[in-house]
Amino acid sequence: MTTTTRAAVVESGGAPFTLCEVELDDPGPGEALVRMVATGLCHTDLGVASGGLPFPLPGVLGHEGAGVVEAVGPGVTGVEPGDHVVLSFTSCGGCRNCRDGHPAYCATWLPLNLIGGRRADGTGTISRDGTPLGGHFFGQSSFAERALVDERSLVKVDPEVPLASIAPLGCGVQTGVGAVWNVLRPRAGSTLVVLGAGAVGLSAVMAAALTPAARIIAVDRVAERLALARELGATHTVDAAEADLAEALALLTDGQGADGVVETTGSVAVLRQGADALAARGTLVVVGAPPFGTEVALDVNGLLPGKQIVGITLGDSETQTFIPALVQLVKEGRLPLHRLIGTYPFAEIDQAVRDMRAGKTIKPVLTF
Template sequence: MDTTAAVLRSSDGPLTLEKLHIDDLRPHEVLVRVVGSGICHTDLGVIAGHEPDQSPIVLGHEGSGIVEAVGSEVTTVAPGDHVVLSYNFCGECDNCVEHNVPMHCRKFLELNLVGARLDGSTALAHGGEPIRGHFFGQSSWAAHAVANEQNCVKVARNLPLELLGPLGCGIQTGAGAVLNTLQPEPGSSIVIFGVGSVGLAALLGAVAADCRTIIAVDIQQSRLEQATKLGATHTINSATEDVAARVRDITGGPGAQYSVDCIALPAVLRSALECLQSPGVCATVGFQGMSNEITIDQGHLLFGRILVGVIEGDAIPAEFVTRMIDLYQAGRFPFDELITTFPFERINDALEAAHRGEVTKAVLTFDTYSRETETETESAEQ
């Protein structure tokens, strides 16, 4: 079958909407008609820094949609199921099976960041030209995505499916850093550095965890104002204020018990450690490239402070996406307030808006392409 996808061919030009052919599914693959797909900082980073040998590729890794077909050995989802797509993992290595930490799958990089299957093949092609179509096991900037059984999370049909995609990555990353990694006690204090989409998701996680003191740090006043609306008890503009001093003032002297670094710039990470009391824990989720050297004062760690790196919110998607949805339905996790939607055909406008920080979380919607698919299906049945 054919589908429409946004193809990255060069970082110098816009993504192009192209008709692509989809090969037959392999035994554990799942064909999903995409209803919504988020734009993540990781996507923007690939566009800005991709090398010629990485393209052509279809990006997108925060997809949600409806299962249209399944491979011969798929047992956990079926056609018609509504699903959220998350990161891919092998399901066979020691971290996946014995330790139950699939976010640390031994083949995580190959399965998520290369854009191809492990054997180097791809399900997508344009006139015989292979197009990488397995970014994070989904490449969901397309009307249809070839996902895998293990990275599909089945969700209820009464939910706003077009908005759920970011639960599989960006929102999962921020909220999971708090709820899975830090696990703050009710009444505790936490500082969140960088309140874009990931930071605000962390803030929502802190509110859901019943933290008493929730401090948002950013250089953009508009983001700090949004953080206040979503539950921050205090805000600090790090462009004009001494963060560590202000945190000590807010907490009555000792500093915060927890912090989340969503930026990963050296100065920010140092500040996220300096603002902690002893003992205290900083979770870093920011990404500035695979090589990002930082220098920290070992004295900040010596007396019981902990710095921990977090990937994908330390989340097992099948469990944590469900948990976030339960909190959302209970009115305790309003992640939808972070989202601005764009029709898929305006993907380049959405990318610009995300790059300029004009929106918190851009999500592409596929209403036009859904109607086209339904029309084609009805014609085939007639």
């Protein structure tokens, strides 16, 4: 038996999303069928849809889903039909990093989430007219009215919180928040710089505002984004379109540099500026992902005063504890995620893509 559902299919690299009927397998061991209520649109989806990553197309993307469990497969114990869930990334659960509470660094993370398009055993989850499609994207492929989801991608959440308000927690928001809370861990009086005021960067700003950091400096080239950053907790802003970034940061940090920098733009030029802006013993967290193989030149001697450059995936979060904590903060109004979200009916996915690329909407969320 299969489940027929409507999905947004990318036929080939650079093609628009096409709404059509597809067939989902019945839930197998460790899987659940989820009726989608909302799903966020992320730049990772756009990068894969453009053909920039070797994900098998035609395929179904989507990796910030939120919905209601309809059925579970054998061995699933963490959720049951009727549960509200946020969907995040999947992982093997058995490698050293998974066992150590760092599933975002799973030994098989890339094929399970980003480029494989299949289950770990090589079988497909989605087909169309009997032909397999790329699926299992982040263990979910949630650009569809229903999704077949890995149990390790599922996080049970408070049913009182509207799912459309928390769908982006599965990727972009937990990435920005985790960069601050799980890596930088600001101490009292710290200075943090967030490079880029998109969804991830503004999530980092909101997270920093919930720490003892004394100065939170948001950097972007769009005045409206900087104004929003101030409303969300930034104490200072720098318009990189008008000011020399190095001079501005030196002035704002009294020449001492930043204790922590979160780089979200994916620009190696901006990354280099962030590294140069670090204080002694400061840490730069690299979030933005340029094309594979991209390199950056660094002043090695400039790193010797205890400076660190750290990469991060999905906030280095353990989703089963991290995401419910974020949901609680959203519920209490302490993480005003709604300020970033613009909602679109699922059928208007291409409009959401255009608005996101144009910068009109910070975090599009598709609703079903």
